[in-house]
Amino acid sequence: MSQPSTGLLATGTVWTSGSATLALAASDGTIRQQPLSLGQLVGWNLHGPRRCIGTWNGETRRQQLCPHRHPIEVDASASQCPPCQAADPGRRFARGDDLTDPRTFGLYLAWFAPGLIKVGLTAVDRGNDRLTEQAAVAFTWLAEGPLPAVRRAERLISGLGEFGESVRRDRKVSAWWHLGEPQQRIAQLRDAWHRTVPQIAGDARLTVARPRMCDLADTYGLNTRPSSPAREIGPLRVDVTLVGRISAVAGSDLILDTIAGPGLLNTRTLAGWTLTSADVRGAAAPPMRALNLVGTHEQNVPETLF
Structure with a gap:
């Protein structure tokens, strides 16, 4: 046609x-x-x-x-x-070929499933949009600063082996019906923040954020347990x-x-x-x-x- x-x-x-x-x-x-x-x-x-x-x-x-x-x-x-x-x-x-963006960038931890947290970055002027585009169920900011410093911190944290820089779609969607209670994921994020921030606190180009947790399950309609499609x-x-x-x-x-x-x-x-x-x-x-x-x-x- x-x-x-x-x-x-x-x-x-x-x-x-x-x-x-x-x-x-x-x-x-x-x-x-x-x-x-x-x-x-x-x-x-x-x-x-x-x-x-x-x-x-x-x-x-x-x-x-x-x-x-x-x-x-x-x-x-x-x-x-x-x-x-x-x-x-x-x-x-995404390939890291361009570090010339003059905007201020934020470093975050995003929670997708019990025990599944990733580290990432986004321009501060985009607010939470990057997190919702990824379907992060909850997140917290770690720090902000110029792009080269934030990218360096992201790679440092992911290099420690606990938090990767990406999460497969199958793991995200499969977790929708096993999210547990909001306070559980917030507690996991808070613990991750306290373990991670000391790793980057020595970089003078970064401003460390306070531990402020945000839950997005209601935004997606996931707190009411959507229909589980087969x-x-x-x-x-x-x-x-x-x-x-x-x-x-x-x-x-x-x-x-x-x-x-x-x-x-x-x-x-x-x-x-x-x-x-x-x-x-x-x-x-x-x-x-x-x-x-x-x-x-x-x-x-x-x-x-x-």
């Missing part, structure tokens, strides 16, 4: 100030945001072929669409072709219609309550499809398959993450 002139290209889920939206790019690269709120009924018609989303231009605040309209495998979680991946500023940042929504393909009510949203994952039951939707697989609004009345069941999270991980690194 050819792409309709009224359709918009899905480019991914974006978190801003504790709220998730689906970013949709018009043909000129301008972005519209569709809210992804708890309890919201959403509906999309998918039009193809699925193609590379290009790169985000932070200066113009527009999506630089892929000039080659490179096709993307329908079930891939990566939604950029190799040339756009190479040009993506966020990927260069299936995921997919594979997505041309002419599929997705309709469901959002019962949980964390990072790039949604749990949609559909007429076929609850299903997990990885919105990374939605990126690259052209979407039009679907009639939510009397919608057909979306494609479903057995849920298998083993080994799944996150591949996209949008510029705004940092």
Whole structure:
């Protein structure tokens, strides 16, 4: 099917100030945001072929669409072709190729599951957005300072072997139904803060933060134990219609309550499809398959993450 002139290209889920939206790019690269709120009924018609989303231009605040309209495998979680991946500023940042960003950066510990905590960094002016994009269930700040010093501290802490710099998606999502009580994860974070801060306190370029713990489970709808899906929504393909009510949203994952039951939707697989609004009345069941999270991980690194 050819792409309709009224359709918009899905480019991914974006978190801003504790709220998730689906970013949709018009043909000129301008972005519209569709809210992804708890309890919201959403509906999309998918039009193809699925193609590379290009790169985000932070200066113009527009999506630089892929000039080659490179096709993307329908079930891939990566939604950029190799040339756009190479040009993506966020990927260069993640590789450590660029330490020239003049902003102040914060170093944090993020909790994802009992005993599973990671260290990371983000620009201070982004607030909590980096944490919600990763689906961190709770977090605390460690320090702030210029990017080279914060990056050095991040690598020092991860090099000690207790806290890594990344967490696989399968481990994040699988933990949603075994989070325990909020006070338990806060206690784990507080203990981790007290063990970690002495390792970086001697760096004069860093300002150590006080131990302030933040829990995000309510933001995602995870404190009320969302429906536990045995299936995921997919594979997505041309002419599929997705309709469901959002019962949980964390990072790039949604749990949609559909007429076929609850299903997990990885919105990374939605990126690259052209979407039009679907009639939510009397919608057909979306494609479903057995849920298998083993080994799944996150591949996209949008510029705004940092």
